[in-house]
Amino acid sequence: MTTLPDNNAGRPPRAVVGSQISQDEEMFGAAFDGQVIRRFRTYVRPYRRRIYVALAAVLVFTAAQLAIPLIIRYAIDEALVIENADGNLLSMAIAAFAIVIVINYGASYLQDRLVGLTGEHVIFDLRRAMFMHLQHVAMAFMDKTEIGRMMSRLQGDVNSLQEFLENSITVAGDVVLLFGIVAIMLLLDFKLGLLTLSVVPTLLIVRLIWLPRARLAFRRARETNSITNGALAEGIHAVRTVQGMGREAVNFALYGDKARENLAAHLRSAKFAQAMVPVVDTLTGAAMGIVVVVGGALVLDDALDVGVMVAFLFYIQRFFDPIRSLTIQYSVMQRAMASGQRIFEVLEVPIAIADKPDAADPVEIEGDIAFNNVTFGYTRDLPVLKDISFAVKRGETVALVGPTGSGKTSITSLLHRFYEVWDGGVTIDGRDVRDYTKAALGRHIAMVLQDPFLFTGSILENIRYRTKGASRDDVEQAARVVGAHDFITALPDGYDTELIQQGRNLSLGQRQLLSFARALVADAKILVLDEATASIDSYTERQIQIGLARLLEGRTGIVIAHRLATVRGADRIIVLQEGHIVETGTHDALVAEGGLYARLYALNYASFDDIPEDVMQDAISAQART
């Protein structure tokens, strides 16, 4: 069935389009999960009163609906068909009708509005709670989290809970309507009621057979949708590569296969969706037939009022709606429980690092840093830093150098208390970082990360970021100092240029300069900088070196350095290896010492990242031998 372009080889091509993993996280579990419901109550509780009112409105609305056929019955039997028909009684019936429909109107409005708004608000609260929570959960958790999955919880799962919430109150209405109709029919005429209801088991049986198959078909349709759309998205993102490699024909054929599967799945699902229609119609017809034959005979025998027969016919028309929506509701509940589990999983991630009650929030700090016998790691029994001690005096710049995995980034993370130390302590101005508020650390330590992450928004907003007090002049001044001003003003809208897709419209070097400016505006005493490893063209590179020097002026600096130029500019160099400090000193001193640093330096690479792994290994093992 694949219509791939013929390429003589008698085997399928090594080619696929779209992601090879089904994105569908949806699973079907229990329709009721006590734990989810319990946790959920916390979020519903603030709206308790509204919900009671809504529930009351639903009941009134349903009661009014149940009453209408009864009024018609009353009008026919008491006012119209008896011997001495009475116009007054008809007027009374009409008046009752009028009252009931006004009540119905009010209740319907109240119900729709309250149910909708409450569902919406609970959902907004829940999403905000998740977002807030994520701001404070342990970094270690965020490290392991795929953003896409988290987003699908914040959006998809939250939406399916909303669907559930909105429906859950109407379910109450459906149940009442269903039992109400049954009760009224049986009360009006027990025998006829029982006979009419005899069609219900048939419906239930058919529906039970139908449901699992239909659900599979619906699910398959959804899955093929996400597969086809995934392939389309890939085709859009990769269009330049596709055209460059001449893969149009092959990809089109592969996409065609996916689209065909999607079509087949949808046709099948449409068949299932419609299959119940004739069943319900037939059963409705059968129920009407029963009322006509049996009820009609009873009326003829004067054993039944004709109004009752009419009322029965009206109830039958309404009878199948709640059954249908209740079975739909079952799937909604299953989905909601699965979503609820995933949402509460997020909310249950412990907040690893919270402010102490008496945490310090000083206005100014001096910027003395000390690591005292610090041991730390990400996984139990695998320490990354082993009993590390060093101090950085205010105003001093220290370069951290060492092979991948030697613990450089861990040091900077611990200073900012992204993680908790296992043993020992990190102090700023002699006070343990755990005794500062997180806000204070954020204010006094500026960080420039290897990946200069920018946000959607203008350049101005990005440089200012959370430093609210910074004026436009401050921002421009900072950009000038780090050497970003020229390229910014060359952009069509200058500082107001909007960054597209997180700054993808700028080069890496330019983004790096913006992140320098951002750190400068934050004006913190301590600066932590993780130098970008990716190679940047020499022109921007020079600009960055100048910016870096300006940035460090008058601040305490810890720089994870990759480039020799940066390392040499530092006051002191700390050489790390496998979580230990192996050497400390100025460039000249270290070179004179003839240790690991001297060996690496002698290899004459402009950047430590340029050193191929095997050469690096050689240097390290040579070091070990001496």
Next chain:
Amino acid sequence: MATGNPKTAGKPPGDGITLRQQAYIGMSQTTDHRNGTDAAVLWRIIGLALRYKFRFAVAVGATIAASAFQLMIPRFLGDAVDNAMGMLSGTSIAPALAREALLDAALLLLGVSILRGAFTLLHNYGGEAIGHLIAYDLRLAFYAKLQELSFSFHDGIHSGELITRGMLDLEGVRMFVNTGVLRLVLLTCLIGAGGYLLLSTDLLLGLLSFSFVPFVAWRSSVARLRLRALWLALQQRMGTLGQIMDENLSGIRVVRAFGAERYEVGKYDVAADDARLIADERIKTRASSTSVMTFAYFIAMGLVLWVGGLRVLDGTMTVGTLTVFLTFITILQTPVRQLGLLVNSLARASTCGGRLFDLLDLEPGIRDQPGAKPLSVSKGALSFEEVSFAYSGVGGPPVLHDVSFTVARGRTVGIVGPPGSGKSTIANLLPRYYDPSSGRITIDGQDIRHATLASLRQAVRVVQQDAFLFTASLENNIAYGDPWADDGMIQDAASTAQIDGFVGGLPEGYGTLVGERGVSLSGGQKQRIAIARAAMLRSSVLIFDDSTAAIDAETEQRIREALKTPMQNCATIIISHRLGALRHADEIIFLEGGRIVERGDHDSLVAAKGRYAALFNLQSRNEDDLATPDIQGAAE
């Protein structure tokens, strides 16, 4: 994974100006498409449906039949009520006859219900099926068009916008057949035939029964359009909210580094409140329109009951006929309320269809010229002849200015220059991702514009700086240009690109998936995969567009060694800002502002002590630091 070359993003497009204008409007309800009027768009969708003539005819027929059977039910019910009261056609009859008539009525009711159900199934299934068939056709057309449209189009449109069109707009068109066309047929039949039946039975009562129809029709249409506008506004705001959350999570280290949690929550709250206002508005609109429509319907019912009751009291009407009127109203209620959906469907289909057709009607800016011949490569000599280029066509700021150079087979030209000097543009012109504004590019004397695109792009390979890797196995990624390659070819290419050692160390080797669930690759590894991709293919012109920037110098050197043999049969262009990579080129071109300012081999350029020499000094000295003389200054 970035989308292609970031340097080309955001440049004005050559074709698809209308699209660009709409690119950031997203899903706003713009009707500013060039595809004629809304009616023309809707007719075009119907035209697509008419490709499936038989299905379409069956669906329309079934819709009419379903509504006809639907309309019979009230009459049978009414007759049955009269029969039960011992009447037939308004006159009293014997109980035995009445019983017989009741049985007949019951059987008719059952039969008609079955038929109604069967035809409703055909009607709905037919509508859905045609919709999905149209969607399938459009999906393929959309995908093909996308692959065909040139770079300048893709530069000018946000990828998210294209995805919106290919998914949501397509849905809007798909739904039109069932919720638009067929529902219109159904409503016309029900209201038309039903109206005739009721009005001809009793004019006043008929009018009262229908009194709710115009009001509900109007109300539901207005409400639907309002709800649609609100929905679109909500989607847009939820999109903003989603973006804030997404960026917060992706940039969590920046957020925490700046202690900006509170600032971020503030940002979130502004967007969330904005969205919530619209969401609330939506719910209020829905609640008020639903309840008022039900109310109108019940008023009509009450009036019928009242006036009809009076008639029964007068003896001018039977209870059965009153039942006919009452059940009629019940039957009409749902379809009339759905009129809003119909209006919604029309509005949605016309905007969605307009946007979709706009795109499908675009002609690619670059394609085979009439009479284009396959490129015939004999010597494999490449030449730029006074080539100028501007991204926004003639009149825009030129990116290249009268650039001329030649590369013979087996020779290498290196290109260097500051950012924005036009280096990548040269790489993009060769495979005709763009066409020059003036001058020409030839391969063995043939203007590349006169060759077929397929043959040209087979002959010219560009290795981009920013390689796109697919969520597929490593071997699929390497063999991207030749899916029929055998294992040996893939391994050879990988070893040329110095990535074989890395791949061999993975537990699943070449079958390892790339991406979130598989292996994540560093920048240098991605570039090596891209080099392997090109190394797999035989080509006559090979261009490395800064494609080793993230690879360490040592490995780069090994790759260059490994490429030596294949490069003997190629004209090679190496664009790099790392001069080590260019050192051995036969000619080095220094570009600045789109012009060639210096050219020659490495030694002569160094000797000339110009810009190249300054750059070379900058890069070769380890002690380069802030004291390095200005490059531009040294050149003067």
